[in-house]
Amino acid sequence: MSMPLRTPGLPPRHSAPSAVSVVLWCAAVAFVVWSFAGAGLSLERLQRGIPALGNMLSRMFPPDVERLPQILWSLLVTFQMAVAGCVLGLILAFPVAVLAADNLSPHPAVKAAARGLIALFRTVPDLVWALLFVIAVGLGPPAGILAIMVDKIGFAGRFFAEAMEEADKGPREALEALGATRTGVIFSAIVPECLPSFVATSLFALEKAVRGSVILGLVGAGGIGVELKVAFDLFDYDTAATIIIAVFLLVLLVEQISDRIRRALI
Numbered sequence: 001m002s003m004p005l006r007t008p009g010l011p012p013r014h015s016a017p018s019a020v021s022v023v024l025w026c027a028a029v030a031f032v033v034w035s036f037a038g039a040g041l042s043l044e045r046l047q048r049g050i051p052a053l054g055n056m057l058s059r060m061f062p063p064d065v066e067r068l069p070q071i072l073w074s075l076l077v078t079f080q081m082a083v084a085g086c087v088l089g090l091i092l093a094f095p096v097a098v099l100a101a102d103n104l105s106p107h108p109a110v111k112a113a114a115r116g117l118i119a120l121f122r123t124v125p126d127l128v129w130a131l132l133f134v135i136a137v138g139l140g141p142p143a144g145i146l147a148i149m150v151d152k153i154g155f156a157g158r159f160f161a162e163a164m165e166e167a168d169k170g171p172r173e174a175l176e177a178l179g180a181t182r183t184g185v186i187f188s189a190i191v192p193e194c195l196p197s198f199v200a201t202s203l204f205a206l207e208k209a210v211r212g213s214v215i216l217g218l219v220g221a222g223g224i225g226v227e228l229k230v231a232f233d234l235f236d237y238d239t240a241a242t243i244i245i246a247v248f249l250l251v252l253l254v255e256q257i258s259d260r261i262r263r264a265l266i
Contacts, residue, residue, distance in 0.1 A: 060241035067239060071227060075246050077141060078223030081216075082209040085145040089152025089209075090202050096153060097160030098186060103172070104164060106182075118161070121154025130216040144221030148209050156205050163197040164190050196265050203258040210254050214247050 017025075096114050098104050105111035129150050133143035171189035180188065191198075217225015224243060231240035 056237055059235075059237040062238065063241040063245060064236075064238035065242055068242065071224070071239075071243055071246055074224040074227045075250055078213045078217065078225070078247075079210065079250060081141045081144045081221075081223050082148060082206065082213040085148025085213075086152050086202075086206050086209040088145070089149040090156050090205060092149070093153045093156035093160055096157045097164060100157065100161040101164040103167075103169075104182070104186065104190070114157075115161075118154050118157040121150050122158065123154075126151040126212050127215060127219060130219050130221045134220045139220040139222070141222035144213055144216045144223060147216055147221060148213060151212065152205050152209065155208065156201050159201040160194075160198060163194040163201075167193045199265055200262055203261060207251070207255055207258055210251055 096117060099106075099110050100114035100118055102111070105114065126147050130143055130147035133146040137143050137146065167190050171193070172185050175185045175189050213221075213223055214225050214228070217223040217227075218229050220226070224247060228240060228243045228247075231237070231243060
């Protein structure tokens with residue numbers, strides 16, 4: 001096998017790609033082009049859609065504030081739904097993450113099962129979970145809370161497990177040498193070191209839950225999403241603009257508070 005040519009004072013030249021690499025790159029580019037073609041996206045459709053979009057935007061402004069009290073109340077319900085589901089999900093994510101972590105799981109089979117559960121909860125979109133829970137518990141915020149809870153178990157469980165796997169082995173091994181129990185090791189050595197990571201993940205989870213809770217309302221899980229769906233169904237675009245602005249301000253507020261907390265921890 002020939003070595004890449006080297007010139008004094010210059011970095012080594014890259015060797016020519018193999019035939020397999022060239023074929024794989026060509027296949028990837030072809031698949032991307034095929035994806036655009038299969039999706040039906042075309043310049044003609046965009047040209048036809050821009051006037052319709054402009055018409056809708058013109059009907060959105062100025063926003064209608066006549067139903068602002070009802071909108072704010074639904075927004076509060078949405079935020080409560082997000083907080084409740086997020087807190088429940090984070091609480092349940094911790095034991096699942098302990099079972100999924102390489103250095104803490106009691107058995108490989110338990111670790112595989114915990115990781116499979118996390119993967120399942122992460123793979124299925126929260127909108128699908130909301131549909132399932134609407135069938136199970138009926139319309140309203142309880143279905144949204146359960147959907148957010150399941151989604152956050154998958155989201156936080158993975159990052160909690162990774163943080164615990166990356167924790168320093170020294171304190172854990174020292175406590176184990178002194179005869180500490182598994183629970184004692186977790187709460188005396190692992191959790192204190194991983195706490196900043198846990199808090200950052202939890203704040204990101206809350207931000208994600210606030211944004212996701214709006215979408216869950218579109219399938220009957222309660223909150224401001226119901227108001228938004230009704231507004232669009234009735235072509236009440238100026239009211240929809242008020243709802244969108246209110247949601248934007250809520251998400252922006254939550255993100256600003258989360259960012260300040262993360263900066264304080266750092």
